[in-house]
Amino acid sequence: MTGTLETIIRGLGNGSVYALLALGFVIIYKATRVISFAQPALMLAGAVAVSYLAPVTGFYLGALLAALLIAAVALGIERVAIRPMVGRPVFVVAIITLGIDVVVRVVVNSLIGRDVRQVGDPWGFDLVALGPLVVQQRWLAMMAAAAALVTLLFAFFRHSKYGLAMRAAAYDQETALAQGVSVSAVFAVSWALAGFLAAVAGMFVGTGQGIEQTTWIVALKALPAIIVGGLDSLGGAVAGGLVIGVVESLFQSYQGAYLPWLGQNFAIVSPYVVMLVVLLVRPYGLFGTREVERV
């Protein structure tokens, strides 16, 4: 029983990282109707930035600076490559982000080099006892950070002027424009927020095991999360991320014993199986809005 609970806590820890990434995807999607395939590169860039800044400034300040830096990078990408494409089919813009991902990742990979880079986090693989449970500190740190960021974000969207503008633009761009909302500023802020979240997520992905060139694959697990939650639902992104994290963790612990025929490392692809199952039942995800077409 304690084993299962520990597995679930690990899943919730990883799941909160997926939730942060998924939130980035959903924020961009809600503003621009585009899925940004550049998120994996931004995540990796964030982790690399932390790994270079942490020895100089200390971990926490380094993480904050790195997240701000990546937010600025995302802002630049939006201005240079995405803004000229306003009004073009979303598929085309999505493929542009794919191209950007490839380019950014080459640059970041050359900064990583061949070996694993440590991000210099204070947690490592250290354990902590929670009553009868023994779990790694980093899972708890991930959960705490994600909870704090999600609360802040939701408060921002709910109560601030800019959050209201973003919700208005997501709901109906033309009407929002007519009410004086600067939709281009909304696009920019969305990308910056997504870059910030991706960088924080990247830093957490790098805790303990460090980062290497193949780490970007982790960010793609946020895609099943947003599909499970529904592409246009912020709450769904968080729920989807947690579900994906827990399912993956359960498969990691128990699939070898109970379902060995699925092969080694099935846990890595289990998010995609969850995604397919959910889509067969609910094509718009658990919390997504059903698309209504008028003829």
Added chain:
Amino acid sequence: MSGTRAGGPSAAPAIPTGRSRRVRGRPLLHTSYAQDMALLDTRAKRVSAAALVLLALALSAVLTDPALEVLAAAYVLAIGAIGLNIVTGYAGQVSLGHAFFVAIGAYTAAALSGPPGGDTLGYGITEIWVWLPAAGLAAAAAGVLVAPLATRLRGLYLAIVTLGLVFLGEHVFKEWQELTGGVGVGREAAVPTLLGVRLDQDGAFGTREQQLYLLMLVLLVVFAVAARNLARSRVGRAFAAIRDRDIAAAVIGVPLTRYKVLAFGVSSFYAGCAGALLFTLSGYVEPGSFNLLLSVQFIAMVLIGGVATVSGAIAGALFLSLLQPLTRALPALVPVISGDTTQTPNVFQVETVLYGLLIVLFLIFEPRGLFGLWIRVRNYWKSWPFSY
């Protein structure tokens, strides 16, 4: 085309048919539907297409063997790109899962032609006219199985699901060691034998590379003509209607589900054939090669070449395939770029960056791709010297 007019009473003889009414010197003046729908509707197109095919044939005698091998691979990739263009370009269903179907084709062919009783599955049927259609059909079957998801989903949901397919496929192929040999080990690819003649060994028709080059060229022409024919038929028009506005298409009586399934099936057939052929060149398949990058490469070929054009898909495949040998030549010209992978910047990084940049730049500045560039050049010279 004839079917649309056969039934009605208005199928009057007043509508001229055939090519007899072509007006000399006015290639764009069409006097019949048949002319309008023709595969190559102007004399210039017929001549240039024939000239290009002849040139490609002649290249097999002129170029060196390594160059021929690069071109042969480009032709195979072009077949795959044409396939992706059918589903993504013509029918508008975004698929990031092309690598999955390529893998199914590659392994079907490899298993059919592999030696029986070896480490990996094999049935010893090396005749190409058996394993090539079989590979295509196996991939098409997989495409049809996936299609029900596609009919329920639209746009980027579909893109993400097909992306998931690539990851699942990669996992299955890595684990299924009887079929694939496993990660890092791999297995021998399909053996191309045509009526008892092994084309992957030096033989009567020239060296190994010359024979394979000619094989790929012939197959590319066959697949390209088939795709052009599909695109100008009733099916092709249905695809275009679905791409442009699926609800409007449904309203005018295009059965969405049937045509989406068909688009996935045909596209996967092309992918399967491309997969079967691609690895005959190196003679070796490794399950790690069917990753997201391969899908992205196919997308890049279609986008850089020109969406919803067969010639564009071929141009894109040639362009991206030739990019690799060109960047390999860079260290000699630009000393800053190193040929060594441990240095920065090296050719592999330059190549990957070029990939990404080309996709971005083409989409921003010339969304019609290489095909669009060609159209611009053509239009400039059409009205020369008054082109302004």
